[in-house]
Amino acid sequence: MTNPLIRLAAWIGDWAGQGEVADGTEILFRMQVSSAAEENAVCFHMESWIGEMQLLHGLRLILAPRPDRSLHCMGFSTRFGMVNLTPTPDDEDVLALAGPTTSGMQLSFSLIQQDADTLIATGMARPQDAPPGFTAAGGTHGTLRRVTPWRPPGP
């Protein structure tokens, strides 16, 4: 894996947990982090579900270095269409991304590492033409824990 992405290699795997959206609706989170583009990029596949696994929001992101080695992120959101996000400065154990969507929104997304097996995920969207001081009405946050696929017990 290329150097700018090495710190994220520890997050590769499956994550799941619970969270809620701004109106208090409880959701289930699932996230898969995997290497992509022959270990030149990291892929984040995220889904939030309500009820009996009804997809509330799906987000799939590819984080990779530009030719100048700075990181950038592009992907697809089932709510906002194409997204292009740039990492914003933050602590070393935080991945914070922000940027525009093709549907005219400004998306912010962050993953905060609590410990080796726990991540806090937050997401927020607001219109790109929102006035200064605009408070986004929507938002999602939740806690993700590392999970391993179920395997049948051995003999």
Added chain:
Amino acid sequence: MPTRLIKRFGDWLGTWRGTCEFSDGRAGLMQFRLTSVFNGEAIQVDTASYIPESGAPMTRGSGFFSLDRQGRVVNNIYADYLGFAVLVETPDDPEVLSLEGGLPGNMTLTVTMSVANDLMTLSSRVGEGYKSAPGRPRTYTQMKRVGPIQRPKGDAP
């Protein structure tokens, strides 16, 4: 019920491999893998090219196709040798997907793709300015499908 995107490109899903010629004259082996994500809301495209003699990787990239509100294809792409770009569909024949978008440094990328008789043809060109220069060399590949058609049955992990 398949999405509009899958109705149009469902037959493109799967893995495609073939030889290619890059715009600088180098030869390569090219692989495209198109996968349905979020039940056909988008198609993920993963690409890789390899040196024919050794199999060593040359270029890699990923992208997503989806439709905008006008029904045009929007293509978010990353390629390790180009960086990031958003390409938008431009008018062409119905069976051809033509895309164009800006690259850093006042460059423009155009991509043309089509599938006929289980053969995917792709050409791309990078030019300077708002329109890619038609006279510039292009990367050209023809790829055959590997394995059966992968109809979308759900989301790929």
